Amino acid sequence: MNLTEQVLLAKQGDREAFIAVVKQVESxxxxxxxxxLKKEEDIADALQETILKAFKSLHSLREPQFFKTWMFRILIxxxxxxxANRSRNVLMDEFPIQLSLSPKDxxxxxxxxxxxxxxxxxxxxVLHYFEDxxxxxxxxxxxxxxxxAKMRLSRARNNLMEKLHTFREGKIHYGSI
Incomplete structure (x- = not known):
């Protein structure tokens, strides 16, 4: 059974089908x-809220073939x-005291x-290359x-190449961390 068929079953109230479609996109x-988000506890909160909101509003999904896109929109x-709700304060233990490059870096x-x-x-x-x-x-x-999206991707590739080049040269700027 494909994703669209499982989404249709989930929309009809089949909880097992909903669990199956979530498992397909959870990674x-x-x-x-x-x-x-970077922090595991924030990631867990976002995923939990995303799944809960998707479950509660699955009936509002008009096009089942766009379930994955819909879930990503909720997640983002x-x-x-x-x-937005995160504190703007930086804890001292999160601030790098010394930044040095080792062969591992x-x-x-x-x-x-x-x-x-x-x-x-x-x-x-992430969406284009890592999630294909x-x-x-x-x-x-x-x-x-x-x-x-094409413009952002082009700029992102350019910035990524610049960052990789900077890392290879051993120059890390606090503004780029």
Whole structure:
């Protein structure tokens, strides 16, 4: 049974079908939330709220084939609420006292570099490359035009290349952390 058929069953009240469709997208939702929030407890809160809201409002989903896009939109809204409500204070134990590059740092993971991008660019990279979504779907999730999504993706790739180059040279600026 494909995702659309399971969503139709879930809309009719089949809880097992809803659990099955959530399980199909949970890994992608987790990685997207992680790219926005970073903290596991915030990620867990966002995922829980997303699933709860999706369950409560599943009847309002008009096009079952867009279930995944709909879930991502709910998740991004929940993540943005958490970010907005987060305290602006930086705890001293979270602030890096000394920043040095070791040979291990030179082998920076691509995902780490992506996580250093600003949120708009990070989201377009995560959705397009890590979640393998076409630009049209990325644009729908982010509620922007397809050309705006292409522009963000282009800027994100350029910034990512710049960050990777900076890391390789051993130059880390506090503003880019």
């Amino acid at each position: 992608s939702l987790y990685h997207t939330a992680r790219s926005i 809204n929940e993540c943005n609420k958490i970010v 030179e082998l920076i993971d691509l995902r780490d570099a992506v996580e250093r991008l600003d949120e708009q660019q990070r989201l377009v990279i 979504m076409p630009l049209r779907q990325v644009a729908e999730i982010l509620e922007i035009s397809e050309s705006a």
